[in-house]
Amino acid sequence: MDIVITYVNGLDPVWQADYEKYTNQPVLEKRFRDWGTLRYLFRGIAENMPFIRKVHLVVSHESQVPEWIDRNEVHIVLHKDIIPAEFLPTFNCNPIEMHLHRIEGLDEEYLYFNDDVFPMKPCKATEFFKGGKCFLGMSHHIFACDMFKKICRNSDHMARRALGLKERCLFLRPQHTCTPMFKSECGEVYSKMPAEIAKTAAARVRNGENLNQYLFLDYMYLKGRLVNKRLSKKHFSVGIVSGEKLHRFITNPSHKLVCINDVQLSEERYTELRKALLDAFEERFPQKSKYEQ
Secondary structure (H helix, E strand, O other), X not given: OEEEEEOOOOOXXXXXHHHHHHHOOOOOHHHHOOOOOXXXXXXXXXXXXXXXXXXXXXXXXXXXXXXXXXXXXXXXXXXXXHOOHHHOOOOOHHHHHOOHHHOOOOOOEEEEEEOOEEEOOOOOHHHOXXXXXXXXXXXXXXXXXXXHHHHHHHHHHHHHHHOOOOXXXXXXXXXXXXXXXXXXXXXXXXXXXXXXXHHHHOOOOOOOOOXXXXXXXXXXXXXXXXXXXXXXXXXXXXXXXXXHHHHHHHHOOOOOEEEEEOOOOOHHHHHHHHHHHHHHHHHHOOOOOOOEO
């Protein structure tokens, strides 16, 4: 199986100029801030997921690719390689995620990682895929009380429509971690709902009318190809966790995967937590991986 990672370096002046030109908004710091932890995601993959065939790093521009990446080991994918030109540039994660299956040479089975999810302990391929099925925790919700939940509901409803099923009041919310995907299933939904997906792709920034990658997960779940089984994952929000607690977990993890979610922080707290994170990750993963020059 392959891994696909999406990455944004909000400090890149090329990216910043495009963002401000096409959105008429200042860069939203917390959504695009670079914590400097990407190399530890690669080190975690190398150490804990030896079954991975290829890693694909998806970025908007060549200027987004970190200098330390070994391009002989990492396939660099630009947005223009997978997203139709009329929808670019985009600063909306939803259309980016919904075009990942179009990566050239992508394996039928792949895991999608945000750059804030890290493999911390040894994983097995069969924890993600087995017997033509994939595994991910799914929960049901009834209230779409914020933009993200509305997008989840939209995606559930659209998956049901693609399969000729009636919409329900309850909608699905997949576990927030790395997500297993079947390339062929994603392509099948994509071909069934071109107008609906194009509407999301045309939105340069997120809004409550969007679909997201959960369209594919819901579709696979409703077809019986995704089994409701939670992955071993811990979640931290930097808004409420201490540097000491992050250090304890990273250096002695209790779960196989961790998501360290960014939120709005003062510059002082960001600097403090960034140092704590980098120190802990360097202690946990001190050796360069094959993905680094």
